[in-house]
Amino acid sequence: MRECRGVCLPREHARCWTLEAYRRGGGYRALERVLREKVEPGAIIEALKTANLRGRGGAGFPAAIKWNFIPRAAEGQKYVVCNSDEGEPGTCKDRDILRYNPHALIEGMAIGGYVMGASVGYNYMRGEFWEPYQRMEAALAEARAAGLLGENLFGSGFDFTLHNHLGAGAYICGEETALLESLEGKKGEPRFKPPFPAAFGLYGRPTTINNTETFASVPAILRGAAGEADGDWCSGEWFRDLGVDNAGGVKIFSVTGHVERPGNFEITLGTPFAELLEMAGGVWKGRRLKAVIPGGSSVPVLPAENIMRANMDYDSLQQAGSALGAGSVIVMDETTDMAAVLERIALFYFEESCGQCTPCREGTGWLHRILRRINAGRGSRADLDTLLDVANRIEGRTICALGDAAAWPVQSFLRHFRHEFEAKVEAGDANIADKTAAAIRAA
Amino acid sequence: MLSADALADIDRELAKYPPDRRQSGLPAALRIAQDELGWLSAESIEFVAAVIGVPAVRAWEVATFYSMYDLQPVGAHKISLCTNISCMLRGADEIAAHLKRKLGVDFGQTTADGKFTLKEVECLAACAGAPMLQLDRDYHENLTPARVDEILREYQT
Numbered sequence: 139m140r141e142c143r144g145v146c147l148p149r150e151h152a153r154c155w156t157l158e159a160y161r162r163g164g165g166y167r168a169l170e171r172v173l174r175e176k177v178e179p180g181a182i183i184e185a186l187k188t189a190n191l192r193g194r195g196g197a198g199f200p201a202a203i204k205w206n207f208i209p210r211a212a213e214g215q216k217y218v219v220c221n222s223d224e225g226e227p228g229t230c231k232d233r234d235i236l237r238y239n240p241h242a243l244i245e246g247m248a249i250g251g252y253v254m255g256a257s258v259g260y261n262y263m264r265g266e267f268w269e270p271y272q273r274m275e276a277a278l279a280e281a282r283a284a285g286l287l288g289e290n291l292f293g294s295g296f297d298f299t300l301h302n303h304l305g306a307g308a309y310i311c312g313e314e315t316a317l318l319e320s321l322e323g324k325k326g327e328p329r330f331k332p333p334f335p336a337a338f339g340l341y342g343r344p345t346t347i348n349n350t351e352t353f354a355s356v357p358a359i360l361r362g363a364a365g366e367a368d369g370d371w372c373s374g375e376w377f378r379d380l381g382v383d384n385a386g387g388v389k390i391f392s393v394t395g396h397v398e399r400p401g402n403f404e405i406t407l408g409t410p411f412a413e414l415l416e417m418a419g420g421v422w423k424g425r426r427l428k429a430v431i432p433g434g435s436s437v438p439v440l441p442a443e444n445i446m447r448a449n450m451d452y453d454s455l456q457q458a459g460s461a462l463g464a465g466s467v468i469v470m471d472e473t474t475d476m477a478a479v480l481e482r483i484a485l486f487y488f489e490e491s492c493g494q495c496t497p498c499r500e501g502t503g504w505l506h507r508i509l510r511r512i513n514a515g516r517g518s519r520a521d522l523d524t525l526l527d528v529a530n531r532i533e534g535r536t537i538c539a540l541g542d543a544a545a546w547p548v549q550s551f552l553r554h555f556r557h558e559f560e561a562k563v564e565a566g567d568a569n570i571a572d573k574t575a576a577a578i579r580a581a
Numbered sequence: 582m583l584s585a586d587a588l589a590d591i592d593r594e595l596a597k598y599p600p601d602r603r604q605s606g607l608p609a610a611l612r613i614a615q616d617e618l619g620w621l622s623a624e625s626i627e628f629v630a631a632v633i634g635v636p637a638v639r640a641w642e643v644a645t646f647y648s649m650y651d652l653q654p655v656g657a658h659k660i661s662l663c664t665n666i667s668c669m670l671r672g673a674d675e676i677a678a679h680l681k682r683k684l685g686v687d688f689g690q691t692t693a694d695g696k697f698t699l700k701e702v703e704c705l706a707a708c709a710g711a712p713m714l715q716l717d718r719d720y721h722e723n724l725t726p727a728r729v730d731e732i733l734r735e736y737q738t
Contacts, residue, residue, distance in 0.1 A: 215599075224706040225703070225704055225706060226704070227665045227666050227667065227703070227704040227708070228666060228667050228704070228708050229704075229706060229708065230706045230707050230708045230709050230710075232706070233706050233707065260597075264706065265608075265612070265647065265649045266649070266661075266705050266706075266715060267706075268718035268719075269718070269719070269720065301597040301598075303597065303605075303609075304608070304609065304612070305608065305647070306608045306611070306612065306643070306647035306648075306649045306650060307647045307648030307649035307650075308646065308647050308648060309703060309704075320608070321605060322602070322604060322605055323602075323603075323604035323605045323606065323607035323608060323633075323635075323639070323643065324604070324639070324642065324643065325642050325643065325646040326646065326647075341599070341602060392708060392709055393709070394667035394670075394708040394709055394711060395666070395667055395670040395671070395711075396670055396671075400667075400671075400708070400709040400710070400711065401709045402709060431666075435665075435666055435704075466708070468666055468667055468670070468708075469670075470670060474670070479666060479669070479670075482664070482665065482666055482669050483666060486665055486666075486703055486704070489703055490703060492646075
């Protein structure tokens with residue numbers, strides 16, 4: 139077992155979301171020390187670099203590099219924004235951070251604000267997260283009352299204000315520039331990049347956006363393994379050493395679908411998939427594993443034999459032909475109808491396309507209609523070629539990655555499970571042949 | 582059109598943003614209006630735009646873009662069932678059929694007594710508790726038909 143709670147998911151459970159419980163585990167010591175000692179922002183970035191912390195929202199971009207993009211000396215207002223718009227199908231980790239460890243996020247964002255020279259932060263939560271929103275609001279009130287947010291924190295001259303912002307229902311707002319548009323009170327339509335948010339972000343000001351889990355990892359990384367061990371302070375080494383070469387530390391994996399015990403598991407990066415599957419109780423009902431989507435519905439699906447050889451880290455899953463994404467592991471047993479699953483995934487992207495780019499707006503509708511036809515036994519062999527053709531024409535031709543996210547499942551399901559689609563379209567072709575014959579007979 | 586309490590709530594939301602960025606409070610203001618009025622009529626959307634101080638079209642854009650705003654009257658309680666992949670793999674279809682039979686409505690419809698509106702929604706990020714639904718603001722996870730019956734009974738009274 140390589141389960142390692144305590145970075146983003148709390149170790150203890152009784153009222154773990156309170157300030158008191160968070161402080162018992164060493165909470166806010168990193169912020170206090172950073173501010174009292176006026177630690178050089180560069181030293182904090184260096185620690186994150188050593189720790190090899192990669193963004194936990196899906197893209198895996200190194201946090202230290204992102205934090206370095208911000209022109210710290212630039213005059214005027216800068217912002218830190220947390221992306222808590224969790225919505226990638228199969229992903230349910232940020233909700234648990236918000237509900238059970240809200241102060242880790244607050245502390246991480248405050249440290250981020252100090253490093254970036256930003257005095258204001260916004261935590262953007264998806265609109266459906268009413269319970270997490272209430273938890274976060276209570277946590278902000280506790281932190282303000284305890285002098286952990288506000289003006290001149292710990293006498294350092296650094297001010298930091300943090301607000302929770304609730305969305306209103308749109309997957310696209312998990313895309314960072316759509317999130318900024320939404321935070322400005324507009325439709326969540328992604329912006330062209332460049333300019334990147336570091337130069338032109340919220341209200342056109344320099345902005346750093348990180349995922350909930352990324353921010354929440356920062357205090358523990360700075361604090362060190364035991365929370366007290368001085369040698370670990372602001373080094374990041376202990377975190378790096380938990381992970382593998384190209385990715386440090388621990389990460390939460392949401393294991394869902396056909397397993398005995400679905401759940402969130404905070405484990406060291408590089409843990410073999412087989413061990414993670416075991417933590418979730420294995421495939422349910424004693425059945426055999428058929429396929430796994432290892433990083434949320436947009437990443438390519440992998441057949442059992444491929445995933446069983448892979449480890450849960452960025453490079454290993456990439457070598458296996460997929461991606462770690464947000465760590466959202468969707469497990470499918472031997473009874474799963476892959477064409478039906480792909481139809482549901484295609485419906486999702488069709489529903490959630492913001493409509494700004496033609497290839498995505500029109501193409502996602504095509505994908506869904508063709509898959510619905512195939513599953514209804516009305517498909518034909520030519521439909522399989524059309525599916526791939528449409529997917530290939532969406533990929534890489536849109537402003538944001540939602541188009542790619544719609545294309546990749548189609549390409550990978552057809553790559554690995556083409557025989558299942560063929561069986562359905564053969565039945566469809568036979569139907570068409572029968573109908574033609576019947577029509578001829580009737581004539 | 583809105584109560585003093587609702588207007589005060591909107592002011593509290595607006596205080597989160599710079600004074601010249603009141604539009605950031607628009608989504609929250611629409612939510613507060615919907616909570617009070619039940620749904621968003623053309624009149625209420627335009628009222629909210631005036632409260633925020635933006636052209637009505639800005640409020641229309643937001644109200645029509647996001648899935649949580651109801652632009653038609655809905656029942657006293659809204660049931661949003663997730664049918665996305667993790668829920669589908671664990672029996673969301675069975676729960677959907679059970680809810681439709683029990684309530685006598687299809688997705689997108691309201692029961693004759695005006696009590697419940699049934700909606701099919703996309704992933705709500707509670708996949709480890711699949712299948713799940715959201716009833717008004719509360720999540721209900723690890724659903725079975727029996728559990729659904731219990732939940733409905735709680736809201737029937």
